[in-house]
Ligand code: MF3
């Protein structure tokens with residue numbers, strides 16, 4: 518059976534430097550929002566922070582106007598998985614778990630990342646789930662770096678590594694139907710990156726690829742429903758969900774986690790490209 522041809526945009530190292538600048542804007546916006554998360558703060562407040570950080574850096578919020586999306590972030594609280602629209606009426610409460618997804622365009626290049634943060638005092642099992650999602654994301658990024666460096670890696674090695682990390686951590690749902698993606702001069706490019714599946718399939722992992730890796734996990738069923746607003750995705754069983762994301766690029770000497778302030782150094786060590794200064798502080 519013939520597979521549909523994927524249209525993968527390979528970037529030059531110079532273009533990846535431009536994506537790094539965009540990634541750092543997203544990182545700065547997420548840092549500011551993480552610091553602002555507290556009981557009594559609305560998701561619209563967080564959205565305003567994101568928009569101002571991005572615009573002050575000379576960037577444009579990429580989500581705004583994307584297929585009509587009305588805001589600069591997706592703010593998905595508790596059973597909301599992804600793509601929830603911020604609102605002044607959605608006020609954070611002690612014990613909530615919020616996933617904040619943010620994207621920016623700088624000089625025509627995109628960055629896209631998400632964090633999951635507890636509000637006030639949060640049940641340990643929720644924080645643990647957020648950590649599992651994050652560990653799985655890093656496992657996927659590590660697999661991409663190793664696969665590219667060996668010359669034998671393929672796209673679904675990432676999917677496999679993400680799934681394995683989640684399964685090894687416990688009985689979590691891995692959301693299907695949403696996943697990571699190529700990224701560059703558009704937010705969403707080929708290829709789609711599943712968060713589960715067998716390794717060794719799909720395009721080869723080669724220098725110049727830039728991918729957003731974004732696991733979504735739940736404390737219950739992996740099944741989701743989209744609400745009538747046409748955006749908000751919630752778990753079907755009402756279980757709490759977590760979503761984290763980084764944009765990363767493959768260079769011939771290693772990986773660059775473009776939306777991580779330290780380029781991924783703390784988590785990946787020598788797998789990180791020499792373009793990331795070694796003395797960079799996280
Ligand atoms: N950041 C999301 C993703 O990773 C996209 C958000 S959808 C938007 O795919 F409409 F809000 F932009």
Ligand code: CO
Nearest residue numbers: 629729731762
């Ligand atoms: Co994304």
